[in-house]
Structures are given as C-alpha cells and as structure tokens.
Amino acid sequence: MADAADTARTPVSPSAIEAGRWILDPAGSTVRVRHKTFWxxxxxxxxxxxxxxxxxxxxxxxxxxxxxxxxxxLDTRNPKRDAHLRNADFLDTDHHPEITVAVSGAVPGEGATVAVDGELTVLGRTRPLSFTARLTEATADTATLTADVEIDRTGFGMTWNRLGMMTGAAALTVTARFIRR
Structure with missing residues (x-):
C-alpha cells in the first residue's frame, strides 16, 4: 500500500495539473547557454x-x-571571459541586470509538448519569443518544463564580433521546475 509521500510523487497527466499559482524552484532549474566561436x-x-x-x-x-x-x-568557468560577457560588448549588466521571459500563453500540445508564446527582454530590447517545451515531470505538486531555444543575439544589439569569430545564434537549454504555491 502506498503512503502519502509515494502518492505525491506519482506522475500525473499534464492535463491533470491543477489550476493555481506556481513558483520556480531555483534549485531544480537551470539556464545553460552555448555559442560557437573561433569561426x-x-x-x-x-x-x-x-x-x-x-x-x-x-x-x-x-x-x-x-x-x-x-x-x-553567467558562469563560463573563465573569469576573464565572464567579465567580458558582462560588459557593454555583450550583456551590459551594469545597465541591464536582468534578462526576462514573459510568457503570455503556454498551451499543452500533443504528448508532453507545450507551445509557449511570449516575449524575451535582453538589454532593454523586447522581442517576440515562441518555442516548444517538453513536460519532463508532472506530479500533483511539481511540473518541470525543458526547452531548447535559439536566440539571435544581434537582434538585441549584441553585435561585438571581433574578426568575425562568432557565428550563428546562441543556443539556450532551459529547465524550469515549478512547485505549487
């Protein structure tokens, strides 16, 4: 016979996630970034x-x-590079300390997919953002979404590119774990 703790961990269907307020669990969430460089x-x-x-x-x-x-x-495990990424050539964290994603709609799709629409604000510039996330955990008290999103940094004014070393979009992998409030 299952006890109450086992029941709380039993996965439920995405459609069974109850209406209400949820907060992000920072310990169970990550935002990773990758970008090709050196041509x-x-x-x-x-x-x-x-x-x-x-x-x-x-x-x-x-x-x-x-x-x-x-x-x-942002931590790339290289303090000198991190300092450069924080300066005005890239994130300009002294003037723009936050990057925000405002989700106006997230709608369950087929299987465990979720269609997400909203806006991304970087360096004070807001652009539309749409992507598909995957529901990787769904219980009565937790829901975890994972998404791979490509961002064109030049659309936000990050144009530094010495000798054409940086090509293409930055790839972000976001894992967002929410807990029922």
Whole structure:
C-alpha cells in the first residue's frame, strides 16, 4: 500500500495539473547557454546561476508566467571571459541586470509538448519569443518544463564580433521546475 509521500510523487497527466499559482524552484532549474566561436571551431558553454520566476495555470489548462535571469550570474568557468560577457560588448549588466521571459500563453500540445508564446527582454530590447517545451515531470505538486531555444543575439544589439569569430545564434537549454504555491 502506498503512503502519502509515494502518492505525491506519482506522475500525473499534464492535463491533470491543477489550476493555481506556481513558483520556480531555483534549485531544480537551470539556464545553460552555448555559442560557437573561433569561426565555428569551438563552443563556449556556460550557465546562469541565478534564476527565479512564477506562473499560473488557468482553469482551461493553459498557463502564463515569467522567468527572470540575473544577467551577471553567467558562469563560463573563465573569469576573464565572464567579465567580458558582462560588459557593454555583450550583456551590459551594469545597465541591464536582468534578462526576462514573459510568457503570455503556454498551451499543452500533443504528448508532453507545450507551445509557449511570449516575449524575451535582453538589454532593454523586447522581442517576440515562441518555442516548444517538453513536460519532463508532472506530479500533483511539481511540473518541470525543458526547452531548447535559439536566440539571435544581434537582434538585441549584441553585435561585438571581433574578426568575425562568432557565428550563428546562441543556443539556450532551459529547465524550469515549478512547485505549487
């Protein structure tokens, strides 16, 4: 016979996620970034270590919410590179300390997919953002979404590119674990 703790961990269908307020669990969430450099020969990888957010699941099963990333928390395991990424050539964290994702609609799709629409704000510039996330955990008290998103940094004014070393979009992998409030 299952006890109450086992029942709370039993996965439920995405449509069974109850309406209400949810908060991001920073300990169970990550935002990783990768970008090709040195003319595509090397990939710089890092992660933002400070992220928070909240959301609301509506009665129809759709959701909305926000994710806020501390731009200065980017860690690529190279302090000199991190300092450069925080300066005005890239994230300009002195003037723009946060990167935000405002989700206006997240609608369950087929299987464990979720269609997400909203806006991304970087360096004070807001652009539309749409992507498909995967529901990787769904219990009565937790829901975890994972998404791979490509971002064209030049659309936000990050045009530094010495000798054409940086090509293509930055790839972000976001794992957002929400807990029922």
């Amino acid at each position: 595509g020969l090397a990939t710089v990888s890092g992660r933002f270590t400070a992220v928070n957010g909240e959301g609301e699941v509506l009665a129809d099963g759709s959701a909305r919410g926000s994710l806020t990333i501390d731009a200065a928390s």
